[in-house]
Amino acid sequence: DQQVKQNSPSLSVQEGRISILNCDYTNSMFDYFLWYKKYPAEGPTFLISISSIKDKNEDGRFTVFLNKSAKHLSLHIVPSQPGDSAVYFCAASALNSGYALNFGKGTSLLVTP
Amino acid sequence: SAVISQKPSRDICQRGTSLTIQCQVDSQVTMMFWYRQQPGQSLTLIATANQGSEATYESGFVIDKFPISRPNLTFSTLTVSNMSPEDSSIYLCSVPGRGRETQYFGPGTRLLVL
Numbered sequence: 001d002q003q004v005k006q007n008s009p010s011l012s013v014q015e016g017r018i019s020i021l022n023c024d025y026t027n028s029m030f031d032y033f034l035w036y037k038k039y040p041a042e043g044p045t046f047l048i049s050i051s052s053i054k055d056k057n058e059d060g061r062f063t064v065f066l067n068k069s070a071k072h073l074s075l076h077i078v079p080s081q082p083g084d085s086a087v088y089f090c091a092a093s094a095l096n097s098g099y100a101l102n103f104g105k106g107t108s109l110l111v112t113p
Numbered sequence: 114s115a116v117i118s119q120k121p122s123r124d125i126c127q128r129g130t131s132l133t134i135q136c137q138v139d140s141q142v143t144m145m146f147w148y149r150q151q152p153g154q155s156l157t158l159i160a161t162a163n164q165g166s167e168a169t170y171e172s173g174f175v176i177d178k179f180p181i182s183r184p185n186l187t188f189s190t191l192t193v194s195n196m197s198p199e200d201s202s203i204y205l206c207s208v209p210g211r212g213r214e215t216q217y218f219g220p221g222t223r224l225l226v227l
Contacts, residue, residue, distance in 0.1 A: 002155075032213045043205055043218040044156070046114070051214070089156070091216075099144060099209050100171070101216060103155040 003027045004092050006104035013111050019077040021107050023090030026071065030092040034101065035064060035075045037086045044089055048075070080111045115140055115208050117219035125225045126196055133192045134222045136206035141186035146216070147179070150203040159204075162189045196226045 005024045013019045023033075031052040036044035050057040050064045050073070057064050063076045077084055087108045091101040116139040126132050136145060147159040159179055160170045168181040182190045193200050207218045 004155075034214075034216065036218075041220075041223075043117075043220040046210070046215050046217055049214045091156075093213055095213075099146065099161070099213055099216065100158045101148075101156070103157070105153075105155045 002105075003030075004090055004102045004104040006088075006090055006107050008107050009105070010108040010110070013080045013109065015082055015111055015113050016079045019075075019080045019084065019109055019111065021075040021077075021088050021090075021109065023073050023075075023104055024071060025073075025092055025102075027092070027094060027102070028071070029094040029096060030102075031095055032093045033064070033066060033073050034091045034093075035062075036089040036091065037084075038089060038106070039086050047088075077109075080109075082111050082113055085109055085111045114210060114215075115142070115217045117206060117208065117217060119204075119206060119219040119222050121222060122220065123223040123225075125227060128197050128226055130196055131192055131194045132196065132224060133190050134204050134206075136189045136191070136219055138187045138208055142208045143186070144209055145183065145189045146207045147181065147189070147191045148205045148207060148218075150205065150221075152201070156205065159191070193224065196224075198226045200224065201226045 034049040035047045038044045066073045087106040089106045090104040118137045120135045145162045148156045150156045160168045162168045162183040180192045203221045205221045
């Protein structure tokens, strides 16, 4: 039972434009949401997170938006750079599950010059 | 952020054998986590390893198959026992950062079981 879903397996964006990666979840007990970037043959790299008490968190080129009523979050990358090409994972945790992260299957982002 | 290393980085093993994966962190941490990523799938938590106590396993994972050691606050091992081709996965360890806001992962161990 996949509680975190990334319905777009891949996304292609031109350099300089905005990349929007989407994530949906089903468990209303999730209260922290994290985004990771993963290059081939490397472990996931933490990018940004958001608490359920916020609806937006920004760090440089990365902004995460949370819509709790829709159980939806998105990661915006502006401007996109070729080095952003990687697989992006959305993950969530619930207070009653401690630090256990539930991951989506990932979205492969390709930023073309 | 924490710096995490894993050994081996990859291995090819024969079915029925066992492999022990090591995870080393550059700082002392109370909790360490072991995840698995099967081909084409998302990461799945196997167990939480606390220093000084037995590991806590998630549903679907058992100690006999994935024994874990946690001898100190910077090190843990995961053994994949009596391997079958279905155990072919990337195995990753992780540690929490600032509370539940962040969690850092090691580079992973790529296991292929023939």
